[in-house]
Amino acid sequence: MNLLWYWMLDTPRGGITDQGKAAAFTQHLRGAEGQELETSLFLDEHGAPHFVRVRALRARDIYDTDRFVDLVGVACEHMLSVLKLAWHPNASYVPMSVFIQEPEDGSGAGLQVQWPSAYGFNSAQAQGLFVHTFDHRESLRLLADGLDERVPIQYRFLSLYKFLEIRYRNDSDHWDFAALRKACDPQLREYDGLKLPRTFQAELKHLRDRCAHIRTGSGKKRRLGVTALNPEALKEVTRMMPLLREICRTVLNSELDGKVVFNDLRSWGERFSRETESSANIVPSGLNPSTPAAKASD
Template sequence: MDSTTTEKLYDLYSYFVFKTREKYFDDGNVNYFFDKYLFLNNSQYRVSLIYEDAQIIMARICKSGLKEKFIPTKIQSDITILKEHLLTSINIHFDPYARIRFNMHQFIEEGGKPDINILLDDGTKKKNQISANEFSDIFLDTFDYGNELKLLSDAQKTYVPVQFRYLSLYKWLELEFKTKGRWNDSFISFTDQVEDEFQKRNFSKKKFSNYLHDIRDKCAHIKSNSDALGVTSLSYEDEKKVIEFTKFLSIVCIEYFNQIKLKDKSCKVNFFAQQNIDLA
């Protein structure tokens, strides 16, 4: 007796949220500001903007017919291109202040409807409360370090493209460790202190100091291949590397700032969800 089995396929729904609100909902029966099927690199995608209360709430990009619950690199790269151009188009023509707050995705059996129903519990209201006296200490004790703190702060803003966040950290390193345009001896001491932690993370076989500069070049001169200059974003592979290294470098720079610059101060700079690295 012949038996046949139908291969199970999946639809990928990738979401990019533009507006902060308590609840995000999508069952397929939503208001669309834009809803088109587009071809990119020989693949078809359904690109939609979900609209509510006269605002574009989020983008949804759908890719059908995946054989497993896994996003291939090519598909991820295509989605990144579509996402970037969606945001640019919104900024230019509709809302110059729109930015991507966060993203999420789900896999549904092919032909099914999306099923997003998320209620966010914002725990930051309690966690980040400080007293007026604490704020006064932070503001006054760090006033002389305004430019440095601005760079460290910008590096933590996840809505800023990661290449610019990394370059903010690199600029902070230049302000701290360059003398007359040259890296000074303190930079060598700093990178030596971080080397062991860097190697534990398996970012690269290169030394920490060399990898710092390599990532800087990658962010400052974004290239999609050897001949073309990419003007919007890093490739998917490069973006993953830079995101992870930027998190690590943010922790390193903030720990250095706290332990060296704020050594005798009661206040300290926060890095949310940080893992401490001792540079003492």
């Protein structure tokens, strides 16, 4: 049995199919534990890169993904690096992927992707956000960069880290974690419940070092920092990002004092399988998230 992963390149161009379609090229990869992959690039009718397919060969069943997933991620990210250099420096994937079992005849899959209206726009909300966050524009940019899935995750982490650093790290380079816990106690209790080997402050510093430096430690203990091609380091920072995002959301909501309330900062990819609760993720003061024509407070 073969398993298939697909990634579409931005911008979407309707459905994707590899049935009866030749790949621009296919590269065979073998993992350290014997996993075998075929990574293929498909072009659109104009000869531009359209989507990437990774085929995991000889899986035991459709649930046999753990053996392959790290190598699949490496192949996906390496292909994107290649496309940035060989095609366009702004090449990026649409923020979703498709996973499917391949038919036994090895014919690939035909997929028609329809986009739900998760990107609904409310101009009144946008105006309220512009007005009420102008004095917080540096923080808003750090938050936006931390949420931008086109940005490598190590830089997204550092953006959210800087968001907190400018608030809770003083001129003597000491963090006021007591103040941070007071502001975000529910989120930090959630971290405590994960039972990780490091305290929140130690984990924050650990991940900051791994994201900021290509290698950490010394001698034989030196370790590669966080990159998309280092699966183990990537897992460490990935598990922290949702919690860090919630901490930053809570802090900013408190500072905006109800003029604008950020309700949901999850990415489109995290939310797309669920029915959205509103047409926007930002709710001006005094309005329910489901209010269709929300207006910013004065």
